[in-house]
Amino acid sequence: MSNYSLVLTCPRGLERVLxxxxxxxxxxxxxxxxxxxxxxxxxxxxxxxxxxxxxTASRVLLQxxxxxxxxxxxxxxxxxxxxxxxxxxxxxxxxxSIESTGSHLKSLNFAALRVKDAVCDCFREEYNxxxxxxxxxxxxxxxxxLDKKSIAIYLDTSGEPLFKRGYRQGQGVAPLRENLxxxxxxxxxxxxxxxxxxxxxxxxTIAIEAALIAKNQAAGLNRHFAFEKWNNFKRDVWQKIRxxxxxxxxxxxxxxxxxxxxxxxIQIAQQNAQKAGVxxxxxxxxxxxxxxxxCDDDCGLLLCxxxxxxxxxxxxxxxxxxxxxxxxxxxxFSGWTAGFFTADRExxxxxxxxxxxxxxxxxxxxxxxxxxxxMVSGTHRRQKV
Numbered sequence: 001m002s003n004y005s006l007v008l009t010c011p012r013g014l015e016r017v018l019x020x021x022x023x024x025x026x027x028x029x030x031x032x033x034x035x036x037x038x039x040x041x042x043x044x045x046x047x048x049x050x051x052x053x054x055x056t057a058s059r060v061l062l063q064x065x066x067x068x069x070x071x072x073x074x075x076x077x078x079x080x081x082x083x084x085x086x087x088x089x090x091x092x093x094x095x096x097s098i099e100s101t102g103s104h105l106k107s108l109n110f111a112a113l114r115v116k117d118a119v120c121d122c123f124r125e126e127y128n129x130x131x132x133x134x135x136x137x138x139x140x141x142x143x144x145x146l147d148k149k150s151i152a153i154y155l156d157t158s159g160e161p162l163f164k165r166g167y168r169q170g171q172g173v174a175p176l177r178e179n180l181x182x183x184x185x186x187x188x189x190x191x192x193x194x195x196x197x198x199x200x201x202x203x204x205t206i207a208i209e210a211a212l213i214a215k216n217q218a219a220g221l222n223r224h225f226a227f228e229k230w231n232n233f234k235r236d237v238w239q240k241i242r243x244x245x246x247x248x249x250x251x252x253x254x255x256x257x258x259x260x261x262x263x264x265x266i267q268i269a270q271q272n273a274q275k276a277g278v279x280x281x282x283x284x285x286x287x288x289x290x291x292x293x294x295c296d297d298d299c300g301l302l303l304c305x306x307x308x309x310x311x312x313x314x315x316x317x318x319x320x321x322x323x324x325x326x327x328x329x330x331x332x333f334s335g336w337t338a339g340f341f342t343a344d345r346e347x348x349x350x351x352x353x354x355x356x357x358x359x360x361x362x363x364x365x366x367x368x369x370x371x372x373x374x375m376v377s378g379t380h381r382r383q384k385v
Contacts, residue, residue: 003041005063013361014183018056052220055182061154069151079118093134103146159226166222167276182209195300197257199289204269207258211278214252218245252281261288290328303339326351338373
């Protein structure tokens with residue numbers, strides 16, 4: 001079998017961005033779901049390329065079973081029908097994860113146990129031994145999804161979630177996942193050919209993702225993937241794909257700028273950028289926003305994830321800064337696009353700015369918005385077309 005059905009998971013709100021990414025990476029269409037997209041007729045080479053290049057996906061899952069079920073015995077049979085020994089060695093450790101939407105089963109843990117039994121029985125029959133279970137650091141992850149009537153079983157081709165690029169050594173109080181940061185940039189129209197400024201950079205995630213885009217550097221170059229431990233892993237093909245990605249890296253046309261008022265956090269951000277290989281592309285500075293415009297460019301993108309306290313007192317304290325931010329944008333960033341990713345729906349009203357777009361997104365379970373403003377000289381409101 002050389003063509004596979006894949007499901008790529010992503011933060012909710014980034015499905016269409018991920019669909020566009022898939023088309024650009026492997027030239028295939030994808031169907032959007034809620035927090036995922038599906039790709040049919042994918043090859044092993046497609047799996048390698050998607051894991052290496054996607055900036056917004058969380059995982060690339062390969063479907064190995066999909067059928068109706070009535071009880072736990074049906075779940076066992078669905079998993080037992082998969083020839084697991086063709087995919088990975090008995091020397092590999094594995095882990096089962098299970099999720100449900102409307103399943104009538106009383107215990108998901110017992111259902112997961114039945115899948116584990118099926119995997120072990122498959123190896124016992126073939127080799128008279130079984131692989132071990134490792135819940136903390138498995139070689140192989142098997143994902144099970146149940147709805148009211150159907151069970152779908154997937155091999156996780158990624159291993160560690162794809163937002164773990166391999167560069168984050170330290171983080172701020174509320175770190176933004178790397179794939180969500182990249183999605184914000186892509187939604188804001190950033191392609192690396194314009195100036196970029198994050199005035200509240202924290203541990204530098206948005207600025208680092210901007211630099212990776214500007215350099216055309218594949219998001220997964222600094223990490224490994226679960227498919228590298230498969231029995232059918234094609235090392236020569238993978239090395240060719242990696243080499244192509246390395247040769248595609250370019251010099252960033254503009255300096256990326258990242259400020260934060262916390263000097264210690266800026267030091268962490270610099271370390272993360274060094275690990276990611278983009279330290280030369282980013283100018284870090286400990287500074288409070290609003291501050292002087294950090295460059296002379298007439299247009300560019302200002303994008304940040306400002307703090308938004310979940311408690312009322314914290315939020316009110318943060319909101320006191322909004323009008324000062326708005327004044328700085330009007331006075332210094334005419335011609336730029338400004339983006340704020342926040343859970344505070346009142347931000348545009350208090351800033352007295354009319355967003356050209358407000359995009360619903362989730363930061364984990366937190367319902368947020370990406371507000372995008374076209375900054376026009378002489379007014380706090382967007383220029384009418």
